[in-house]
Amino acid sequence: MKKYDRYKPLFLPALKGAGKYFLLSAVEVVLAIFALYCASIVTSYTLDWVLLGQNPSIPAPLFQWLKSLGPLGRSYWLCGLAFLLFTMLNGLFTLLRRTHVAKGAEHMAKVMRDTLYRKLNAVPYDYHKHVSTGDLVQRCTSDVDTVRKFVTNQLIEIVRVIVMFVVAAALMFAIRWEMALISMAVMPILTVSSFLYFRYVRKYFTEVDEAEGALSTAVQENLTGVRVVRAFGQQRAEYDKFTRLNQDFCKKNIRLVKLLGLYWGSSDAIGYLQIALSLVLGVLFYVKTRGTAHPFSLGDIYLFLALTSRLTWPVRQLGRVLADMGKATVSLDRLNEIMNADNETEPGKAKTNCDLNGDIVFTDVTFGYDKPNDVLDGISFTAKAGQTIGILGSTGSGKSSLVQLLQRLYPVTGGEITINGTPINDIDHHLLRKNIAIVLQEPFLYSRSIRENIMLTAPDATEAELFEAAREAAVHDVIEKFADGYETVVGERGVTLSGGQQQRVAIARALMQKAPIMIFDDSMSAVDTETDAKIRTALRSHHGNGILFIISHRITTLHEADRILVLDHGKLVQNGTHDELIREEGLYRRIAEIQDYRAEGGEQA
């Protein structure tokens, strides 16, 4: 990996719109520091010239001009106001700097979040099957936040400390280089030692985090397993276990805090010793250079003290910032892993204007994850326009994969599927999916109102169309009974619908799509048989020339189909109508017999 590759997928594109804010804030950093130092210089000027009548340490032309002002140039009021003004300017530029940094960083965060969200939509569905939701969410939220914090707190802080240091150094050297050297003697020590220190304590931070994690886990397990704990009467043992972990966490945390105390205490001492040294040597210089052409004045002593004490703590902080920089690159790498996944691609001509009303033909289709044919093997059949196709198969026989291939959620590994003569690989995947409505066994509803959920695929539909779809899905009456009716919010942030209700809302949603091809992937399993029949009657009367796929275990559902496909271990083992299959030895007849058993077999037992 090249050195800058890390920043390419996410960081640099996000930086693009934020660059101007960061540029502005860099300028504001310089101006703020300039104003800050000017305020100190005003004080030193006041002491030297206004109070004692000695030459102040300010540029000669400025001094000439101030002298030309006469008594005004030696007015305490002017000095007081100038001090106030410069302090306010410092405040103002700091405000602007922080505003612009916030704007830049928040812009970056937004662009990064948006890019990630789009990326997660653009990757093939297969990607989602192989990653954990929790981990992805964690990355998209906290890792983005780590990068954002790095930009707001650290990047600009590094710039600020460097500018502060350089300007202060220049100022001090201009006044007296010997004193400048002495006044900055400990700065490198502070930076380096705090850098090393924070790298050193990182493992203690990790230990504390781990101890806290263990403690949380213990609580979590105790809470979720509370029935087991009580039923085995293990409260005491659980309490003792918690006590041990709690003690361990406290012990480790105290050790860390003590280490931090040692650091803050000693680096404080180093910083103040520096100030003491500057003060004492400043006095010695004052005495030694008194009466020479360039005396070291009282104002200079004050200025050196002020600059030194302003520099000490940021310089110390710099070491910590540098030590923490690694965290941001780790986060960025974790995000890049997402960004570097391949997008869903168009394998063929990506036609966007073809008619999908027509026969569907599977020709020797194979599909698999590990091996090219371990899920589906040599599937061939034709679904004619207007037909209903029933599918029966055991768990893991590949029936869901079969219908998902039709939507190109996965690419076939062999053979070909055509719709109305066009190979699906040549159809734009958006067009393809818009023309195929699919209802899953455990449908996913978005966390919004039922109305919005049903109208997702047809946002411009009328109320009447909405109600009709809901009635056909036999869910209208159920929805009307909710206190908020169609405005009831479902999902994560709303009410939980029963499995059957979810399935029926999803069916209504699919109906709204008015697609020529519809797939019901075991999507009425949680609906009772009567309602199931009602829904199917409604479907048939409306479907016209479209093709309907129904995956089900219910013979009552399957027997009406024009063609029934029976799958076993990825192979199409039976293919025919109910009347044909019921006469053949095979899975279909066995299932039919079991289901009939209930009606007649009761008396036999």
Place this chain on the structure above:
Amino acid sequence: MSYENEVEFNQKEKMDSKLWKRLFGYAMRNRALFVRILVSMLIVAIIDALYPILTRYAIDRFVRPDAAPSTDGIWVFFAVYAALVLLQGFCTMRFIGRSGEMEMAISYAIRQEAYRKLQTLSFSFYDKTSAGYLMARMVSDVARLSDMIAWSITDFLWCGFYMLFCFAAMFWFNWKLALIVMAVIPPLAIVSLYLQKRILRYQRVARKHNSRITSAFNEGIMGAMTTKTLVREEKNAAEFETITSDMRKASVKASVLSATFFPLVISLGAVGTSFALIFGGAGVQATLGGSETFLGIITAGTLVSFINYASSLFDPIQQLAGIFADMQSAQASAERVLSLLDTESEVQDTPEAEAKYGTSMDPKRENWEPINGEITFDHVDFFYKESEPLLRDFNLHIRAGETVALVGETGAGKSTIVNLICRFYEPKKGRILIDGKDYRERSQLWLQSSLGYVLQQPHLFSGTIRDNIRFGRPDADDTSVHRAAAMVHADAFIERQQKGYDTEVGEGGVRLSTGQKQLISFARVILADPQIFVLDEATSSIDTETEQLIQSAITEVLRGRTSIVVAHRLSTIRNADRILVIRRNGAIVEEGDHETLLKKGGYYHDLYMHQYQEDAMQEALK
């Protein structure tokens, strides 16, 4: 973890002093620690306030603008300065360490107390309160409160002492100039407090948006397939962008507001410094010239010290405002934590029972009678809400050693019966007798220690397989563990694991399949060897092989114990001594063994046939 995203929106505006008094009480439990922190802070603050005095001394004593300078004693001065610095560094080190100790003492005490409480609270509490909610109280709220309390004590002490000594020094040097400089403090305090509160409010808004982003990501990922099939990618992304825009707006607003804080405060502080320059400067000049202004005699050193004091005063004020604002925003957390500590358990042992049998934390096992396992429901009524009765005048006698299967629809009251037998709840009316004696006359632990319980969803704890099997009898030796595993046929798969019995099962047992978890939970019961066994059978289907293992495991566990099974498996039902068909409100509509009930041709017959069909379907589709 979702509980971290929980944000409190209803900020209380009024400070509840009783609440805080109680919380700060935790900090005061260790008086010696508090006194030590106080002394350290006192020294640190005094030395902080001394630095301007040292500068003043250096100027007036060595620089002497009014006379010839002198360096006599300057190295002694340096030595004193350095000694103070070292002393302060030492005290800083000590107070940080000790505040850390105090923080940990507080969090330790609250967590212990809360955890202890959680071990005794009844299931009515757990049914109403989610684990996520409790986690948030136990982990983040306690961490936040103890951090805040410990460090705000430290900060408060420093701010108080430091300001006190600064005021004292200024008054000592020149009380008139002191008054002038201090005029800025009241507005400074008001502005600080006002702004801190607003900043916190905006940060809360930003956090709210942040949790929206988290759930949007969550939804986007969970619904990835649906989004693709509905071709919603573009629209979802566009909607997501409005959320991130809201977030950006709110965050920038919060940042700008907290950025405004700084210039306002330092400008107000600078007013104090310029007062010092203006009036002090003129005063020093007059003094040097041999006259006096209204300030009287004032030296150059005093002037410099005033400038230093004035420019450092806004810091403690800002900190104090921060403490109050923090407390206000943490009040909701504080209330929630304290209300957890104050929750009363609905199921409690009577004082007499506690005296004889001990508490669940400190049992007196020597006083426990052995348990036979005879259970009697005597005219029991039960409800969670009075308007929705679950059991009404329920009577049942279960002989010691009998296996009773409960069947019936969801909501008929099967789980209620189980909960009552386990004394997770107690009857609202009537009695439940164990071995002929009302179980409320004995302790909960007495009963629960003799009770084996296996849930629909087996729950394991992180640790090794061995630890989990030993859960009910932590002192069991390896031979007994192996024997228990062998009895339920769990030994085969355990020994196939790389580390055998020392295999880590992961949090909640994630590294094992459901079937394996169930086998281990049966081994756990076998080892604990309870007199009464309660099984809430799972409906979920598992692979045939494991299913058969579980069937035989159940047979093994049921042997020779009083067993109550909420049954779904045909084999379990068929082998029960007695089957009860429960309808609404615990009414027993059919009762008898398998043969009898099947002949009767009622509900049980239909249920059995349906089950049979389902099983056959499962078998055919495998």
